[in-house]
Amino acid sequence: MSKEIRIDFVSDVSCPWCIIGLKSLEKAIDQIGDDAKVDLHFQPFELNPKMVPEGQDIAEHLAEKYGATQExxxxxxxxIRARGAELGFEFNMATRSRIYNTFDAHRLLHWAETQGRQHALKVALFxxxxSKGESPASHEALLRVAGEVGLDTAEAARILASDAYAAEVRETETYYHQQGIxxxxxxxxxxxxxxxxxxxxEVFERALRQIMTQG
Known part of the structure; x- marks a missing residue:
């Protein structure tokens, strides 16, 4: 009998380690196979909640935020590129020069969960x-991706043009911050x-199997 496991994956679509973590987790779940029935939910986290609409140059941003040198x-x-390649994900560093606000992407992801398309949209946004170097703050890009994963683009446009799900996303973000994330x-x-x-x-697989034995 399959063990039921709930996984809440707290992340941002502008976080490279988040897609690396997701691809690793997916491989671990595949390895476990029918031994577990996984219920995966993506929860919002903004790395840069105060980012200006036009975004910021990545090198400039990293230098300001972390004191990182160009080297x-x-x-x-x-x-990061090498880790992604090992997991079958393409980081095309040459196309990505800016970092953006991701709040609207999180609002769309919240809605996509109600439509059963959250996982597909999350991967497509990464x-x-x-991979493509496009802005996850761009409504045009968000609508195109929504359509590509089978979501209703007219409804997606309505959501993006309004403040739909803004309160829900902020409430969820606050909850996880309060939990120490x-x-x-x-x-x-x-x-x-x-x-x-x-x-x-293998780290995810080992942890999941251990948790599965705990009842």
């Missing part, structure tokens, strides 16, 4: 930003076990 940034980007990805299993960061697939 450190280049080294980190190559490490690809939009990291200050960095992402944060993977919460059965609402009590926390795994932080873009861990390798």
């Amino acid at each position: 450190q940034t280049t080294k980190n980007r190559e490490m 690809e939009l930003y990291f 200050n960095s992402v990805p944060a993977i919460i299993i059965n609402e009590r076990h926390l795994i932080s960061g873009g861990q390798p697939p």
Whole structure:
């Protein structure tokens, strides 16, 4: 009999370690197979909630926020690219030069969950930003991606043009901040076990199997 597991994946679509963590988690879930029935939910987290609409140059942003030098940034980007490639995800660093506000993307993801398309939209938004270098703040880009994953683009346009789901997203963000989540990805299993960061697939698999034995 399959063990039921709830996973809350707290993340931002502009976080490279979040897509690395997700791809690793997906591989771990595949390895577990029919031993578990996984109920996966994506929860919002904004790395840069006060980011201006036009975004900011990535190198400038990293230098301001983390004190990162150009050499450190280049080294980190190559490490991220390599980890992504190992997991079958393309980081096209040459196309991505800015970082953006992601609040509207989170509002769309909240709605997509009610339509059973949240996982597909989440992955597509990661690809939009990291593989194609497009802005996840752009309503035009968000609508195109929504249509590509089977969502109603007219309804998506209505949501983006309004403040629909803004209160729900902010409430959820506040909840996880109050739970001590200050960095992402944060993977919460059965609402009590926390795994932080873009861990390798075997780390997720080992943790999930251990939790499955605990009843």
